[in-house]
Amino acid sequence: MTDTDTNQGAKPAGAQAPEGAGTNPWPALFALCLGFFMILVDMTIVTVATPDIMRELDADVNSVVWVTSAYLLAYAVPVLITGRLGDRFGPKRLYLTGLTVFTLASLWCGLTGTVENLIAARTVQGLGAAMMAPQTMAIITRIFPAARRGQAMSLWGATAGVATLVGPILGGVLVGSLGWEWVFFVNIPFGILAFVLAMRLVPGLETHPHRFDWLGVALSGLGMFCLVFGIQEGHQFDWGRITGVITVWRLIIAGLVVLAVFIGWQAINKREPLVPLRLFGDRNFSVSNLAISTMSFAITAIGFPFMLYAQLVLGMSPVEAAMLLVPMAVMSIVLAPPIGKLIDQVHPRNLTALGFLAAAGALWWTSQVMEPGASAWDFVGPMALLGTGSAAVWAPLTATATRNLPLHLAGAGAGVYNATRQVGAVLGSAAIAVLMDARLAEHLPGVSASPEAAVGEALPEFVHAPFSAAMADAMLLPPAVLLVGLAAVLFFAKPTHSRE
Template sequence: MTDASTGSVTAPRRAASAQNTPRSAWPALWALVIGFFMILVDTTIVSVANPAIKAALDPDTNNLDNVVWVTSAYLLAYAVPLLITGRLGDRFGPKNIYLVGLAIFTLASLGCGLSPTLGALIAFRAVQGIGAALMTPQTMAVITRTFPPNQRGAAMGLWGATSGVAMLVGPLAGGLLVDGFGWEWIFFVNLPVGVIGFVLAWILVPRLEKHPHRFDLVGVVLSAVALFLIVFGLQEAQTYDWGVIWGPVTVWGLILVGIAVLGLFIWQQFRTKSEPLVPMALFRDRNFSVANLGIAAVGFTVTSMSLPLMFFIQLARGLTPTESALLLVPMAVAAGVLSPIAGRWIDRTDPRVLLVPGLLLVAGSLVLYSVFMNLDTPIWAFLIPSLIMGIGNAGMWGPLATTATRNLSPRQAGAGAGIYNTTRTIGSVLGSAAIAAFMQARLEANLPGAGDGGFEAGQLPDVVAGPFATAMAQTILLPAAVMLVGVVAVLFLRRPTPSTAAWEAPVRTE
């Protein structure tokens, strides 16, 4: 491709001369996208490898909550620091914080691959999450600070296309690596990518002007406690039958205390006069607020849908991880090709024109998956909802991010990116926790006593595979319902006007 949305060799020059975009903007974005790509690939690889990880490190139980913590620990450690890591980028420079995060993520990947137990793997996944939390806000902050508002859609189109390509590369690479070398290699593959990404970011990403900030440590503690209590309660709910966890502590007690602490955190943010962790003034912009609601629904849906789908494909239908990943090719190709086009459109149209049909297509594809998830549907038929979901994804990721960041000033870039990514990741954490509880509940309903034995990939007899498939089909309707909530939210967006965009050319310090 040769247009600006793809970040081609000629596009940055045209953008720099015609639109006053710094000449370094596109090369810097490409360098940052490598790390963002690695984060996304790592998530999708793990979803494909979950059955193999469970068979290798937790083979003796049918409790799916155990292996789900491989994802949930990562997402929880990812979500909690995001609010402050965006501010760290403002304070110490997005380039510096990004490089630190990339180094942590890459080294933690080595630890994941060498983990001898499920507990060790979960611990290193949490460290990976911290590294990802340091990296992610910096990508969006650089886009906000180096691209003027009328070009952010093109930049976010590349950001959205990255997620589409990751959807393809992650599952395919995961399937090939798990089948050929073992689950450990889904983490070892991050090592060369991390080194290359570090070198390119060191060379290409400019050192932008720093903005001093005070850090709201009370807010950090309150938000961390609230998130942990809520997510842990949801994650372990089915294990403890929504009852007592230990002593007087119950699942509902943890969740209610977490909600109360979350309310205290919000109250504290309104009361903080200097610099709250979450600047509530940002939410006066309706599009920023609504885009955050939309991305929470997207995070919930994208994270939660993969678990029942992959367990159905591999356990009920007996496909290998590689074969399972091939069913996602239409989704990845459609998202990767269409996202840059959507990025160009969002710069000059009402965001609802793309977001409403995009989210509806994703919800519809999940319903279609549910209809197809039985033992009689031909395997090729699963390519249809995959394609529909890919088309929907193109109208979802980039347009939401562009809408959220369009009116942010350079000083607000880190805080805004931190809030947006926190909201997305909170949605993902809740999705991971809720889908585990709901999946286990559906399994118990369709297979009473399912926790007494072990599931082995590709070896479920028909008498078990049928009810198992029914349970997975019912489970995938949960993310479909949450996506419809996102559709309702984006209906309240406004079409942005050029006069609302506050932007000034970035100041480089090198």
């Protein structure tokens, strides 16, 4: 059965019986969330280990930045393709393959003795993550009935939100007690456990023997690489020349042009395109993709200025600074179950609009209390509010994005959604770096927000006030972007099928 065949008379996902009906899908969800949690934690856990990696591997800052950049690039670029591969070869099979690659690459990361090998291992680790991420979302869409899909997605969304916070905390504890290698070794026992659980608990699902769109694969891979690399590394090259005639802006423009060609090819490919553009005929899918990119942008962007302020101005250790985020994690976890139940009962516009408002307000509040004399207690309120807003955004957006899609397109839809989320994160990382440098140039001429600052000692007291002001100014960008997400979700339509 091909994609073209199954599209004839296809019903929305909410109108179709889930695959594996008659079995309890919740144990499968738990197994999937464990693996998903691992790959998201690894996006942030390495940041805390940067000073130790520089010292023990005798590496410069640019090389260590690539330890994270390589992972993000290898994760973001192929995710469109891996989502579609799950449709063709089976999401469980691809998830287990990706989990194996990720776990073995984690062992390689911890055993390596040079920064060059560490970068190579992180690249392979990112490829494993790219194979896993779309499958988790696709499997949830296919095994849960519509009436319970919102609750399932609330747990998936809470996993995504909490993982971004646990990374720095866990990283600080492991580096401080066992060494930088253990930010990678810790994945091995969890990876083995996740593999065993997935083998036993995740059902095998029907595959669709598609004709694979190899031209689409090439165009999307090249376009995503040029765009993501250009944006992610633009600050590192001061938005100028990378090598020879290749500049950052030429690379970004080339990526946009290639992606435009890719979209054109998807439109005229009458067989089986890599990304069926009819996905975007569902208004809620389109709105969810735009909205999740703004949320991912904001959550990624806040880490750098907030952690620099906490460590360099307030004099906190990496673990102490990361602990400021605990109220956000607690609220996200506590609110996940009730919000999961509301997803299936309340118009998604209402939940997500409140979530975006709360998150934007929380980040504005945070910027207002980022002063030299602030204490940890000053951030409990805004961080708790941010967790409340996050809980009302991540899960409802995910559930709404996939609710009306045909089940056989779950992999393609999950690939697009995860790619959009990753691109939003890359944009947030690049944009906040540029803005921090600009605000520091205004408040502290001659000072840069380069990674060197992140590994230095606390700043002299006489520069605390202007440095705090610069970081507080930078923190105003994420809430401004969240207002774009708020505007987007106002266009949500009521889901076609809220219950089976």
